[in-house]
Amino acid sequence: MKIPFKMLAAVAMATAATGCSSFLDVNDNPNSPTTITPDNILAQALTTTASLYTGGNPSFNHYGSFVAGYWGRSGVVNGYQEETTINYTNTFQQALFNNTYDNLNDYNIIQTKGMADGYPNHAAIARIMKTYQFLLLVDEYGDIPYTQALQGAAVTTPVYDKAADIYKDLLVQLSGAISDINAVDPNALTVGNEDVVFKGDMKKWKQFANSLKLRILLRQSQTEAGGTASADVKSQLAALQSAPDGFIAQDVVVQPVYAQAAGQQNPFYNRYGLTAAGTNATELLYQIPTKYIIAVYENNKDPRVAQLYKLGLRNDSIKYIGTKFGERSPPGFSATQIASRFLPSGGLLKGPSAPTVLMLLSEHLLSKAEAETRGLFTADAVTAEKDYKDGIKASFLYFYRPAGGAIITLADATDATPGVKEYNQYIAANLTNPKVDYKLAPTKPGLGKQEVIIFQKYLALNSVGSIEAWDDYRRTGLPKFDASTQSQSPRADKLPTRLLYPLSESSTNQANVPVGVDQYTKIFWDVVD
Incomplete structure (x- = not known):
């Protein structure tokens, strides 16, 4: 396993910096990874998480949007072969695994130094966000390094823990983080603008932790015979319902003061919209909505379709134009045929300054x-x-x-x-x-x-939390969206069930990487079909 010492740029600079660039600039500091304080790196750690989740390159949302039937490729690009054929390799989405562990290392430093150096609230936030990131990894890879992960040079070849065991501990960690917050001395150091999610409102962090618990427990809720929940899951859900601080009451978003400037734009907009200079982003025209998702909106008189997509053109008819996922000659952007794409300033491409979602x-x-x-x-x-x-x-x-x-x-x-x-x-x-x-x-x-x-x-x-829709599909088999027409999957639904362990793992930690795993090996909670 790659052991990262990635740190975030301004952490080695003036501790009072709170501007946009100090939250968004990223750099490596391999020679002095722990000479900073938790308040210096929290904002950038959270911003990195948001990019990995929703809009950066790579992102869980990008992968999820294809596999969950929201996106297909347009006629102007020849890529997305692995998404289309469901014939994965060990380099497909490899950066998701490695970059998420890099980000986890940032949170681990915040938590460790926070507890040791008098930043208890920062440490609790990091504990919650470690759970958030480990959950993403387990849900796409299954067994992963956990108990021996994030130990730097002390453990360079960590063992892989069972996904079901990690799930149990993630709930323990969230409960522990809530207890940590409750135990903080009122006179202890508070969290300020470096908390680019809740601005130091620790009750909202507890509510977020409870909502994460619900996400986890629902994943586990159909693993028993007949698609039912175990007695333990039922018991934990009953306790969760009466949690003193309740659940989130608004979208959980990251806002480090995104702006229309190089390196400072909302990552989704920067990748699929316009550059800071106002030119088309490289991937602006690469992905288009599927016919399935357009039909779902139109057939149910759902006005959101007009908020998400531009109208297209085909045979002089103006309408929403999507693609059958896997279509060998999908619509593109010619004089006679214009595919629909994300609506500028709409529900997805809101603008360069829009916040990034962690949970809707x-x-x-x-x-x-x-x-x-x-x-x-x-x-x-x-x-x-x-x-x-x-x-x-x-x-x-x-x-x-x-x-x-x-x-x-x-x-x-x-x-x-x-x-x-x-x-x-x-x-x-x-x-x-x-x-x-x-x-x-x-x-x-x-x-x-x-x-x-x-x-x-x-x-x-x-297209916002598409990875959650993909996880829901594997858990429930719902909804019955269209798979790629080029899929080589042997499954009845023609879909995969997971990502492969990356080449970087087999190259550096081969003795511990689970064997016999392919893109159809199920995660432990995927039992319905």
């Missing part, structure tokens, strides 16, 4: 509704329906919020809030549609209305 409120609320309708949380049908509708509404608020718009709670939304009018139109237009109307959605024994909840969650996560 819509994801959390729809997860909560699933737990309620399946009896994993104690709630009546009215409560479950409210959380379901609030989850959809939160998605509209996110997609319609402009780049500089305030991150608000549902309670603060008014009829004038962008997205509220469109949400009301969506609900009113679908009063007889079981894919939208909660009361009409079918109920399955033990699963409640999981199918419609996962369907709406899939729409909410589109």
